[in-house]
Amino acid sequence: MQKITIIGAGPAGLLLAHYLLSRDRFQVEMYDRLDDPRLLENAGNRTFPLSLQERGTKALQGIPGLAEKIADRATFCTGTMLYSQSGKPRIVKREKPILCIDRHELVTILLNELTQNHTGDRLKITFNCCCTEIDAEAKLVTLETENGERLTTHYELLVGADGARSRVRECSVNSTDLNCEQSYALDDYKSLFLNRINSDESIALAPDKIHASNIGNQIRILLVPQPGDRLNGTIIFKRDKNPFENFSTVAELKAFFQENFPLFSQLMSSEEAESLFERAIGRIVTVKCDRFHHSNSILLIGDAAHAVSPSIGQGCNMALAEAKVVAELSDRHGDNWSQILAEFSRQQVPEARALQELSDYCFPRSKWLILEFFLRLRIRRLLNRWFPQWFKPFLFDLIFDTDCSYSEIVQDYRFWIDRVKRNTESFQ
Numbered sequence: 323m324q325k326i327t328i329i330g331a332g333p334a335g336l337l338l339a340h341y342l343l344s345r346d347r348f349q350v351e352m353y354d355r356l357d358d359p360r361l362l363e364n365a366g367n368r369t370f371p372l373s374l375q376e377r378g379t380k381a382l383q384g385i386p387g388l389a390e391k392i393a394d395r396a397t398f399c400t401g402t403m404l405y406s407q408s409g410k411p412r413i414v415k416r417e418k419p420i421l422c423i424d425r426h427e428l429v430t431i432l433l434n435e436l437t438q439n440h441t442g443d444r445l446k447i448t449f450n451c452c453c454t455e456i457d458a459e460a461k462l463v464t465l466e467t468e469n470g471e472r473l474t475t476h477y478e479l480l481v482g483a484d485g486a487r488s489r490v491r492e493c494s495v496n497s498t499d500l501n502c503e504q505s506y507a508l509d510d511y512k513s514l515f516l517n518r519i520n521s522d523e524s525i526a527l528a529p530d531k532i533h534a535s536n537i538g539n540q541i542r543i544l545l546v547p548q549p550g551d552r553l554n555g556t557i558i559f560k561r562d563k564n565p566f567e568n569f570s571t572v573a574e575l576k577a578f579f580q581e582n583f584p585l586f587s588q589l590m591s592s593e594e595a596e597s598l599f600e601r602a603i604g605r606i607v608t609v610k611c612d613r614f615h616h617s618n619s620i621l622l623i624g625d626a627a628h629a630v631s632p633s634i635g636q637g638c639n640m641a642l643a644e645a646k647v648v649a650e651l652s653d654r655h656g657d658n659w660s661q662i663l664a665e666f667s668r669q670q671v672p673e674a675r676a677l678q679e680l681s682d683y684c685f686p687r688s689k690w691l692i693l694e695f696f697l698r699l700r701i702r703r704l705l706n707r708w709f710p711q712w713f714k715p716f717l718f719d720l721i722f723d724t725d726c727s728y729s730e731i732v733q734d735y736r737f738w739i740d741r742v743k744r745n746t747e748s749f750q
C-alpha cells in the first residue's frame with residue numbers, strides 16, 4: 323500500500339483523497355492549517371459561492387453518490403439577471419443550469435463523505451496543522467500545530483493542494499528547479515451576504531438566477547441564491563478604485579450602496595452593513611508554473627499549481643477535474659510516479675495557461691466591447707442552433723457546458739481574446 327501525503331483539505335485535496343481511496347492500493351494522510359470545517363457553524367467571511375459546470379460536476383460524478391449529496395445542498399441557476407443602476411433587469415438565459423454552492427458547504431460535504439466512506443487506518447486527517455518546510459532531497463515535510471508544536475514526517479509522494487498561497491509550491495521553488503511566478507490580479511473583493519427577499523419593499527429576486535450589477539468597468543457585484551432565501555456573493559473592484567477606502571462610517575457605506583446599487587441596498591440588513599464595513603478585503607493571487615511536479619515525489623494541483631482570476635468561475639472546476647486526472651493516470655501507469663507526474667504536467671500546464679487567458683480576457687471591460695460581446699453571443703447561439711455542423715457553440719457555452727479543452731477554446735476564439743486583451747491593456 324502506498325502512502326500519499328496531501329497538504330490542504332480544500333476541494334482539490336479532498337476530491338483527490340476520494341479518488342485515491344476508491345483504489346485499494348493507496349493510503350492517505352492529509353493536513354490542513356485551518357479548523358475542521360464540520361465544527362464551524364458559519365464560515366462567515368472566509369466563504370463565497372462557487373459555480374460548478376460540466377468539468378467540475380463530471381469530476382464529482384466519478385465518486386458514487388457524491389454529486390447527488392452536493393446537488394441536495396446546491397441551487398441551480400438557469401441564467402443571470404444583469405441590473406442597470408436604476409434596477410432594470412436584463413436576462414441572459416442558459417440552457418444548462420449551473421450548480422451553485424457555497425465553498426464552505428462543498429468542502430464540508432466532501433469531507434463528510436470521505437470520512438464516512440473510508441474508516442480505518444487508510445485515511446488520517448489532521449486539522450490546525452500547517453505545512454511550514456519541505457526537505458525535497460530527504461523527502462521530509464515539517465508541520466506546525468496551532469500550539470506551536472513542530473512535527474516532521476517522511477513522504478513518498480507529497481501533494482500540494484494548499485491553494486493559491488501554497489507553501490508546498492514556495493518550498494519547492496526554493497529548493498528544486500521548479501519555476502513559478504505569483505502576482506496579484508487587478509481586482510480585489512469582499513464577500514457579501516444579502517437577503518433574497520424584502521417583503522416590506524415587495525422585492526423577491528428570482529431563486530434560480532445569478533444576480534449581477536456593475537458601475538462602469540470598475541466595481542461589480544455578483545450574487546448567487548442559496549438555500550434558505552439568502553444571496554451570497556462578492557463585490558469586486560479594481561484595487562485603485564476601492565470604494566471602501568472612502569468610508570469612515572457605516573452610514574457612508576450604506577449611502578454608497580443606496581446610490582450605486584439601490585436594489586441590492588434594500589436587501590442588505592443593518593448587521594450585514596456593519597460586518598461588510600469591517601470585513602477584510604480579499605486579494606486574488608494568480609500563479610503560473612513551468613510544470614506542476616518535482617521528480618517522482620512532489621505534485622501541485624488546483625490553485626497551488628495555477629490560481630487564476632475568478633472572473634469566469636473556473637478555478638474550482640479545474641481543481642476538481644485534476645483530482646480525476648491524477649487517479650486516471652495512476653490507473654494507466656501503475657505506481658510509476660515519475661511517469662504519472664511528468665504526464666500530468668504535460669497535459670495540465672497548457673490547460674492552465676489557456677484558462678489563465680480565458681479568465682483574464684474572455685469578458686471585456688469596456689462598454690462598447692460588452693455590447694459587442696452580447697451581440698456576438700446572440701448571433702453565435704442562433705448560428706449554432708441552425709447550423710451546428712458549421713458553427714461551434716459560443717465561447718461561454720464552450721467553457722461552461724462542455725469539457726472541451728481550454729486550449730482548444732482559446733485556439734478557436736483567439737481573435738476575440740486578443741481583441742479584449744488589447745482593449746483591457748489600454749485601460750491599465
Ligand SMILES: Cc1cc2nc3c(=O)[nH]c(=O)nc-3n(C[C@H](O)[C@H](O)[C@H](O)COP(=O)(O)OP(=O)(O)OC[C@H]3O[C@@H](n4cnc5c(N)ncnc54)[C@H](O)[C@@H]3O)c2cc1C
Pocket residue numbers: 329330331332333334335353354355356370371372373374425451452453454483484485486487488489490511556604606623624625626632634635636637638639640641
Ligand atoms: C471570490 C471568488 C469566487 C470564486 N468563484 C468560483 C466559481 O464560481 N467557480 C470556480 O470554479 N471557482 C471559483 N473560484 C476559485 C476557487 O475558489 C478555487 O479555484 C478553488 O477553491 C481551488 O481549490 P483548491 O482546493 O485548489 O484550493 P483552496 O480552496 O484554496 O484550498 C486550499 C486548502 O489548503 C489549506 N492550506 C493552505 N495553506 C496550507 C498550509 N501551509 N498547510 C496546510 N494546509 C494549508 C487551506 O486551509 C485550504 O483548506 C473563486 C475564487 C474566489 C476568490
